[in-house]
Amino acid sequence: RDKWLHIVFFVDCVVLWHRRSTSRSWCRALTVKMDDRDIDTAKQQVQGQMAAQYIQEVMQKVTEKCFKLCITRPGAKLDDSEKVCLAKCMDRYLDAMQVVSQTWAARAKQQAGLQAGALGDGGFQ
Amino acid sequence: MEDPEPDDRQVKDLQSFMETEQQKAVIQAAIGKLTETCFEKCITKPGAKLDSSEANCIANCAARFLDSSVFVVSRMMAKRQQ
Numbered sequence: 001r002d003k004w005l006h007i008v009f010f011v012d013c014v015v016l017w018h019r020r021s022t023s024r025s026w027c028r029a030l031t032v033k034m035d036d037r038d039i040d041t042a043k044q045q046v047q048g049q050m051a052a053q054y055i056q057e058v059m060q061k062v063t064e065k066c067f068k069l070c071i072t073r074p075g076a077k078l079d080d081s082e083k084v085c086l087a088k089c090m091d092r093y094l095d096a097m098q099v100v101s102q103t104w105a106a107r108a109k110q111q112a113g114l115q116a117g118a119l120g121d122g123g124f125q
Numbered sequence: 126m127e128d129p130e131p132d133d134r135q136v137k138d139l140q141s142f143m144e145t146e147q148q149k150a151v152i153q154a155a156i157g158k159l160t161e162t163c164f165e166k167c168i169t170k171p172g173a174k175l176d177s178s179e180a181n182c183i184a185n186c187a188a189r190f191l192d193s194s195v196f197v198v199s200r201m202m203a204k205r206q207q
Contacts, residue, residue, distance in 0.1 A: 014139070018147060027139065039135060043142055050146060054153055061161050069171065088171040095175040096168065096183050097160045103187040104156055 007038055011045045018050070062093050159187050 013027040034042070070085035071078075078086075167182035168175075175183075 014143065017143060018150065034135070036135070039139070046142075046146065050150060054150070054157075057154075058157060061157065065161065065164055066171075069169075085171065088173065089168075092168055092171040092175055092179075093160070093164055095180075096164045097156065099175070099180055099183045100156055100160045100163060100187045103184050104152070104159070104191075107188065107191055 007034070007042045007045070010034065010039075010042045011049065014042070014046045015049055058097075062090055065093065066090060159190055162190065163187055 010027070010030045013030055017027055066086050066089035069089055070082055163183045163186035166186055167179055
């Protein structure tokens with residue numbers, strides 16, 4: 001249907017806009033043809049695509065780091081000990097990501113508190 | 126049927142949505158990069174779980190990286206004012 005084609009173009013346009021590969025006027029022209037419900041659907045698809053992209057990037061990094069750690073002498077195939085090492089490495093990498101996220105969040109909260117204090121808000125809400 | 130006028134409300138809504146998504150993406154990328162750096166520094170032999178020394182190392186690594194970033198920026202700005 002015509003409507004779904006617009007949503008597909010719209011999602012592509014928004015993703016490209018995010019990557020700075022296209023101009024806003026192109027996306028703007030597409031919003032003209034869409035009602036609010038279509039735009040909500042499209043937003044969900046954009047979020048889905050960005051999440052999928054992010055996961056892909058993480059997997060690439062994990063593969064790189066864990067290959068380096070676990071495959072020291074490449075053989076004719078992946079042996080069991082290498083697979084076990086890769087599995088542990090992946091899981092620890094995700095644990096590490098958790099720790100980093102928590103550290104980041106704590107720092108962000110601290111910064112927000114400092115800024116509020118500086119503005120005379122009295123600190124944390 | 127004529128094309129309807131461009132809807133400013135929709136465009137503004139879309140702009141704010143995109144700004145939020147972009148901010149999210151920037152933070153996710155930073156956390157991703159930090160994880161990569163600190164994993165390399167702190168985890169030499171992946172075990173069955175993250176032991177406390179590894180977890181501390183990663184938390185310190187992330188915090189010190191952020192401190193370093195602040196340090197570099199403020200010193201650079203000071204230099205530019207000289």
